[in-house]
Amino acid sequence: GAGVSQTPSNKVTEKGKYVELRCDPISGHTALYWYRQSLGQGPEFLIYFQGTGAADDSGLPNDRFFAVRPEGSVSTLKIQRTERGDSAVYLCASSLTGPDVGYTFGSGTRLTVV
């Protein structure tokens, strides 16, 4: 596609529910990144994929968070037993080959846990 696409753009869920956030990277980009941005702050690194594998998942805050990229293109960020503190904008980015080139962000998914 022309850019990084994230769906849904907004998600409201009840505390304790499970959510999935989807990212469609730019076609042909092998590297994919998830970040989380709270209001008034810079993004916070969550996980980096190179192809199908998670090259670095050290930013995932706890085991309620999990991400997959089974075919090396679309990625899904999964959050179990959501908490109010999970409310944030979840940003996805992709780059052509990897960390040595700049990457392109999507517009994000705004997650609100009520």
Next chain:
Amino acid sequence: GENVEQHPSTLSVQEGDSAVIKCTYSDSASNYFPWYKQELGKGPQLIIDIRSNVGEKKDQRIAVTLNKTAKHFSLHITETQPEDSAVYFCAASKSNYQLIWGAGTKLIIKP
């Protein structure tokens, strides 16, 4: 770990004047310093970046300077225009992908 501080948090300048945003970082091993512009409801957009082997880089009205000794880097925007109004973020990284971000600067261009 790395810590990035960014100042000011809000900057208001007259259209046509210059704007300067400053960042400091703590980890001397950081070697990649990008700047992003974020408009309301959109993801951050890379506007310029610099690596530690370079002291200054320019792209039209935008320039970035890096002082490795002092661990400072700055964004300079000249001849500001209304469309420059946005939130600007600096970041630092050793790995290029795990960026550590500043808290952002809201730039307001007054007509």
